[in-house]
Amino acid sequence: MSQTMKLSHLNTSRKAYEPSASLYSRVCRRLTVKMKQRQLEIPAGRAIVSFSFDDCPKSGLENGVAQLDKAGWQTTVYVACGLFGIENHLGKMMGPEDAKALHQAGHEIGEHTFSHQDAQSMSMVDFMLDIVKNQIALGQLGITPSDTFAYPYGETYPALKKALESKFEGSRGINKKIHTQSVDLNQIGSLPLYADTIDDAIGAVNSLVKTGGWLTFFTHDVRDNPSPYGCRPEDMRKIIESVKASGADVLSIKDAISALKGVAV
Numbered sequence: 001m002s003q004t005m006k007l008s009h010l011n012t013s014r015k016a017y018e019p020s021a022s023l024y025s026r027v028c029r030r031l032t033v034k035m036k037q038r039q040l041e042i043p044a045g046r047a048i049v050s051f052s053f054d055d056c057p058k059s060g061l062e063n064g065v066a067q068l069d070k071a072g073w074q075t076t077v078y079v080a081c082g083l084f085g086i087e088n089h090l091g092k093m094m095g096p097e098d099a100k101a102l103h104q105a106g107h108e109i110g111e112h113t114f115s116h117q118d119a120q121s122m123s124m125v126d127f128m129l130d131i132v133k134n135q136i137a138l139g140q141l142g143i144t145p146s147d148t149f150a151y152p153y154g155e156t157y158p159a160l161k162k163a164l165e166s167k168f169e170g171s172r173g174i175n176k177k178i179h180t181q182s183v184d185l186n187q188i189g190s191l192p193l194y195a196d197t198i199d200d201a202i203g204a205v206n207s208l209v210k211t212g213g214w215l216t217f218f219t220h221d222v223r224d225n226p227s228p229y230g231c232r233p234e235d236m237r238k239i240i241e242s243v244k245a246s247g248a249d250v251l252s253i254k255d256a257i258s259a260l261k262g263v264a265v
Contacts, residue, residue: 016089016229019118019153028157033175035158037184038165042260047208047248050216050256052076052172052190054112054150055083057090057221061098063233064222065107071240073250077102078112078150078172081137090221090229096141103143108252111135111146111168118155124163131167147254148172150218151187161186170257172216178204180213185257193219195226198235202242209246214256 019025051068053060056077068075083093103109114134119127135145147169154174164171170185177189191197191204201217208215217239221230243250255265 016227017118017153019120019155025120029155029175032157032161033173033184033187036161036165036186038186039182040185040257040260041182042179042213043262045212046214046260047212047246048214048256048259049205049208049243049246049248049250050076050214050253051193051250052078052110052150052216052218052253054078054218054220055080055090055116056094057230058092058094058098059221059223059226060219060230061094061102062222064219064236065102067233067236067240068250069105071244071250074107074252074255076108076110076148076253078110079134079138080112080114080116080152081134082114083116089227091223091227099138099143100141103141108148108254109138109143109146110172110253111149113152116152118153119151119157119160120155124160127160128163148257156187169254172218172253174218178208178211178213178215180211183214183260188216188253190216190218192229193217193231193235193239194229195231195235198231198238201239205239205242205246205248208248214260215248216253216256 065075079099085095086093113130115130149168149171151173165186170188172188172190175189176191191201193201204215219231221227222233222236226232258265
């Protein structure tokens with residue numbers, strides 16, 4: 001089978017996919033956040049920040065993860081192996097050697113399905129099989145099974161949240177939330193690091209210092225002219241400096257969950 005045929009079901013265009021914005025879909029998203037939860041209490045006085053990168057464009061590695069490396073921090077990169085090597089609205093995507101290098105450097109390789117499709121557009125059986133396909137592809141690269149998951153486009157529904165509960169220590173969404181007293185491990189909230197949200201992100205870090213809790217960030221491409229779903233290298237530098245000044249611990253998603261459970265990391 002040709003590479004073109006293999007990737008025919010993927011979003012390889014330069015136009016970003018947009019999940020449904022219908023009233024029904026918006027209401028379902030709001031309800032889903034409140035359903036099928038798996039709550040974990042957050043110890044008082046603990047402040048943790050986690051950085052995560054989705055998909056992942058090479059610029060995110062070169063200009064994002066590299067800056068975190070320099071700071072001595074580990075991150076989580078949610079990898080969809082079906083996107084390896086393509087070019088789309090986020091720029092050139094990472095390849096298998098990039099994933100191996102990240103793993104060997106100690107960063108968490110998180111699960112993001114193979115084909116990176118909206119969960120609402122697939123049957124649950126097909127969605128689960130897509131996860132298995134991705135895990136097999138990562139295993140062939142010598143990467144251990146992922147402990148955490150990120151919903152493509154942040155899309156999920158109650159039955160899927162419950163189904164993934166036994167497969168992953170935590171599943172990250174994109175609902176904007178700083179977790180102070182507890183976190184739903186079946187749909188972990190996360191704040192975007194986009195070029196137009198950096199001031200809000202810095203404000204969230206400052207708030208974390210006062211309240212304690214767990215704050216996760218996510219982004220995609222990191223380049224001088226980013227997509228609407230990414231940021232600039234200077235934006236990344238700003239948020240890194242803010243987190244350094246806060247004194248918060250910086251942990252990958254899986255290590256943050258372990259720390260909140262009282263497990264040494």
